[in-house]
Amino acid sequence: MRMSKLYMPTLREVPAEAEIPSHKLLLRAGMMRKLVSGVYSxxxxxxxxxxxxxxxVREEMDRAGSQELLMSAIQPKELWEASGRWDNFGPEMFxxxxxxxxxxxxxxxxxxxFTDLIKNEIKSYKQLPLNLYQIQTKYRDEKRPRFGVIRAREFIMKDAYSFDKDEEGMEKSYREMWEAYEKIFTRLRLKYKVVEGDSGAMGGNKSHEFMAMAETGEGVIAYCNNCDYAATNEKAKVVYEIKTKDEEEKDMEKVHTPDITTIDQLVEFFRSDKGNFGKALVYLASGEPIVVIIPGDRELNETKLCNYLKIPEHELEMADEETIIKVSGAKKGFTGPVGLREGTRLIIDSRITKMKNLIVGGNETDYHIKNVNYGRDFEGEIAEDLLLVEEGDICPKCGEPLYIARGIEVGNIFQLGTKYSTSLQATFLDEDGKEKPFVMGSYGVGVSRTMAAIVEQYHDEYGIIWPLVVTPYHVIITVINVKDEVQRDLGEKIYEELSNEGLEVLLDDRNERAGVKFNDRDLIGIPIRITVGKKANENIVEFSLRKEEGRIEIPTDKIMDNIRKSFEEEGLEI
Amino acid sequence: MRMSKLYMPTLREVPAEAEIPSHKLLLRAGMMRKLVSGVYSxxxxxxxxxxxxxxxVREEMDRAGSQELLMSAIQPKELWEASGRWDNFGPEMFxxxxxxxxxxxxxxxxxxxFTDLIKNEIKSYKQLPLNLYQIQTKYRDEKRPRFGVIRAREFIMKDAYSFDKDEEGMEKSYREMWEAYEKIFTRLRLKYKVVEGDSGAMGGNKSHEFMAMAETGEGVIAYCNNCDYAATNEKAKVVYEIKTKDEEEKDMEKVHTPDITTIDQLVEFFRSDKGNFGKALVYLASGEPIVVIIPGDRELNETKLCNYLKIPEHELEMADEETIIKVSGAKKGFTGPVGLREGTRLIIDSRITKMKNLIVGGNETDYHIKNVNYGRDFEGEIAEDLLLVEEGDICPKCGEPLYIARGIEVGNIFQLGTKYSTSLQATFLDEDGKEKPFVMGSYGVGVSRTMAAIVEQYHDEYGIIWPLVVTPYHVIITVINVKDEVQRDLGEKIYEELSNEGLEVLLDDRNERAGVKFNDRDLIGIPIRITVGKKANENIVEFSLRKEEGRIEIPTDKIMDNIRKSFEEEGLEI
Known part of the structure; x- marks a missing residue:
C-alpha cells in the first residue's frame, strides 16, 4: 500500500478523552475513531x-473442533425472559x-x-459434544464507557458455546477451550494470567478469566507466587489473621464523638487501629435497606455481597441519607450493629464475629460505642466472606502471601451447567432413554479489547510496537526524498519485490519531511523498517526494527534474510 | 470436515414460511435458521x-483501490437530523x-x-479521491420481511463511499465501482443486468442497480433487446401510443352507473376499452388528501408519485372511504376529475391530457361522466409520468418494444453529489483556495441477499447446486457403507489427500443409509462428489458433479485430474 493513498489520519495531539496508552495511541495512529461515548470505528x-x-482466534477455535456460524445481534425479549435475564441484565442491555x-x-x-438454536435440532446424545462459535458485534450499554475499546458499548467478541451430555463432558469441553485460549493469547504474544473469576450475570458454577497483564487494567487480580492460585479481586477468597481474636470481652461504653464520622477521624479520636473498628455500610438491595458490617481496615466486595444477596449488581446501590436515618436513627457516619431499627436486615462478614471489643457507630448522631462484641451485643446474618482481597492476604490454597496485579480481561470461560438448557427446556435423549438438559459452557474472547491490550503491552513513548502476528503491515519502506529519482525507484523496486514475497508492505511515498515520516512510522508501529536514503545509488538501505534501538546498513539483496530472521524470532513463517 | 461432527441440521419438510426456492433450500439444507420474522442466523x-x-467482494473492492474499515452500527440521531433522514426514513429505521x-x-x-468521519480529517484536494468500504450488519425494519434473507431486517451488506473534488471525479469513481461490481457478480457466476434505478431515500441524481435475474425476484425491470436500455419498473420512463388522441371532443354526458365501480364492471357497462377511462385514485400524501388521474388501462407508479410530490414513500397511503367521500362527495368508485371539492389537489398524468372523451367517475354516488376532456372540462397539476412500465411499451431510447423481467437487487450504485457533504458541512480546500463540499458516491452489495440470489439461479428440485467459487466445501466424499473397513479406509485416505491439496472436503462418515447420504448431498449442493462403494478394494470410486446427470467410475489416482478440470471450467485454481 502506498501511504500517499492510505487513509491514515494520524494526530499530533493527544485527544483529551484518552486516559491510557492504548486509547491514546490507537486514536493518534489513525487506527480508530470515536463516534460517541463507547462507540468506535x-x-x-x-x-x-x-x-x-x-x-x-478463528484458527484456534477451528482446530479445537468448534464450528463457526453467525447469529443475529437482535434477539427477542421472550428468549431473555425465559432465562430470567431480561430483568437481571438491567440498564446494561440495549x-x-x-x-x-x-x-x-x-x-x-x-x-x-444458542440454547434455543439447537433446542429442536440436536435430539440425541450421539450428536454430542457440540461446540459452536461466532465472531460478532456485541452491545452493552456500559454505565461508564472508558479506555477506548476496552470498555466500549459496541464491541467485537468471539463467543462460543459447548453442549455436552454430562458434567464430565462439560469439564472436557471447558479444558479444551482453556487450551485453545492459551494458544490464542500465546500466539498474540500477550503476557497473561488465567485466574478464577466470578460468574456474575452468566450464572453457572466455575469460571476463569484470561487477564492480559497491564498496569492500566481495570481488572485486579490476586495471585500467589508459591502455588498456582490466581483469582480476580471480585472472586478471590479473603484469608487473613484477626489480631484481636484472643482479647477478653470488655464492657460496652458509649462515647460522644461529635462530627467524627470518617475512619481516619475515628482512628485519631480513639487512638486505635483501623482493624479495631466495625464499619457499617447502608445499601438499598433491590430497593430494600440493608446494613452490612465489615472490619474497619477492609473494603467491601460488592460482587460478593450481590452473590450473597442473589441480586444483579445493578440492583445494589448506596443508601441515601434519608434511608440511613430511617434504619439507624442517626446521621450518616454513626450507623452500627447495636440498636438498629427493628426489622432491619443486618449482614455480618464472618471476620466480625471473631473480632473482640469493636468500636462501632452508636445509631445515635454524634455517638459511637466501644467494646462491642458479636453474640453478646448484637446478632445478624453471617456471610462467610464479603471482603476485597489485599496484597499480603494469605493464599487460600497454600498459605503464602498473595500479590496483587492489574490486568485487562481478554477472555473468559464459564461452566454454565444446565442453567440455560433447563430454563429454555432444551433437552436431548440420553443413552438410557431419558430426556436430559444439555450441560453447557460458554467462552468469550474480547477481540477489539485484545487489540487494546496488545497495545498496552507493546508500546513506548513514540507509539505502538506491533508484534508481527497482528501488525497491520509487516514492513514499512521510507523513501527519505521522493523527489530523488534514484531513491524513489529503489523504494518502488523493494516494495514490489517484498510484496511478491507475500509480505504486507507500506511504501511511504509521501512528499513529506523525513522527520514527519519517521514520527508516523514510530507511531503506527510497523515492526520492520527499511529506509531508502542517500546510499540508494549503491543499493544500500538502512534496516531497523521498531522494537529495537539499533539500525544497520545492508545491501538490498540481504533484506529478505533479515526479514526472515524477524519472522523466525516471533515463530512465524512468511 | 467429518459430517459425523458437522452441525448441519437438514430438514426433510419444507418450512411453511418459505415461499421461494432459495428460502426453502437454505433452510432445508441447514444453512440458515429464522429467529423471528426477517432475522436469520x-x-x-x-x-x-x-x-x-x-x-x-473484498478482493475486488481492494483491487479497485477502496480501503476497508468498520464503522459502528449504532449511530446518533443528530447525524441523521443533519441530513434530514431521521424523519424521512420513517418506520423502516430501528x-x-x-x-x-x-x-x-x-x-x-x-x-x-462516513461523511462525518472524514469531515475533519480530509482537508485538501490533494488527499482526494478517497474510497472507503465496510462489510457490516445492517438494520431495516421492513414492513413485510419475506423471502428469507432477500428481504430481511438484519442483513449483511458491503457499503462503500467515494469522495471526490468534483463531478468529473465522482463520475470516474462511479465508473470504477460499476466495473468492480461487474467483476464481483461475474466471479460469483450470477446472471445479472445493470439497470437504471430510482435514487429513493439515498437522494442524488443517478443510480444503477445490479439485478440478478430470477423469476422470483421482487424487482421488476424493463429492458430493450435492441439497445442497452434497462431500468427498474420504479424508474423506467413510460412511452406508449395514445389511441384516442386524434378523436373529436364530444359533449359531456352524465350516466347512471348504480354500484358499478371496478374497471372491469365499467368496461362491460360502457362496452368500451379500458384505455378510454380516466382512473382516479385518492391518496393521503403526508396526511393531505390528493386525487391522481391516470389512464384506465395503466397502473400508478407510487415511486414516481412520491418523487413528484417530494415525500418519502412511507408518507404516501391510500385514502380511507371517509376521505374519499370528503373530496369527491361520493362513495368509493365514483371519484373523477370534474367537480371535486374546491381546493382538492388534482394531479394528472400527462397522458390524460392527450386522451379524448374520457369516461370518469362523476363525484356523485352511482354516476359516471362520459366524454370528459382535459382543458375543456377540468384542469390540474400535470405530472409528466406517473405510470408503471409494461411489456410492449416503447423503449424511450430507441423506440423498439420493451421486455419485462424479474430480478433480485444484489448491488446498487448512487451518484450522491453534494447532498450529504453540504448538509453535514463536510468541505475540503480546493486547488483554487476555496472551501468546497465533497462530491460523493455510495455503493452497496447485499452480501446475504447475494447468497440467496445464487441459490435462485443454481438449484434443481433436489437442492442447491453451488458454483465452486462460493460452495461451503468443494468436494464431498460419500462412503456408502462405513461399517465396511475397506470403504471407510479408502474414504479417509482420499479425504486426507484432497485436504492436503488445499481442497475443502466433506467426508460423509455418518452411519446412515446410502439414500439419506445421497439426498443430503444433493440438498446441500456440494459441486464435486466422490462415492466410495463396493469397488473400493480395486481403488475405484464414482466421480460425479452436482450440476450434471452422469457419473463415471475412475481409479483414485485420476481424482485430482477430474477435480482440476472442474476448477478450470469455472475459471478457478486450486
Missing part, C-alpha cells in the same frame, strides 16, 4: 489488526421495539439464543 | 458461503435510546456517518 490500519486477531411494538435487545451475549 | 455451511462471497435517553438508530446505511 476501526479505520483501515486498525481494522487490519482486528481481522488478524480474528483470524488467530433494548428496542420494532414497528409492531415487539420488544428486542441487542445481544450483550448469546447463551439464550 | 447463518449455520456453519451457510456462513462459509457468506464468508466466500465477502472475500470476493431506533433506540441509551441509558441516558440519548437517541440512536441502528444503521440502515452509512452515508451520514
Amino acid at each position: 476501526y479505520l483501515p490500519l486498525g481494522y487490519r489488526v482486528i481481522k488478524k486477531i480474528e483470524n488467530v 433494548r428496542l421495539k420494532d414497528r409492531n411494538d415487539r420488544e428486542f435487545c441487542l445481544g450483550p451475549t448469546h447463551e439464550e439464543y | 447463518y449455520l456453519p455451511l451457510g456462513y462459509r458461503v457468506i464468508k466466500k462471497i465477502e472475500n470476493v 431506533r433506540l435510546k441509551d441509558r441516558n435517553d440519548r437517541e440512536f438508530c441502528l444503521g440502515p446505511t452509512h452515508e451520514e456517518y
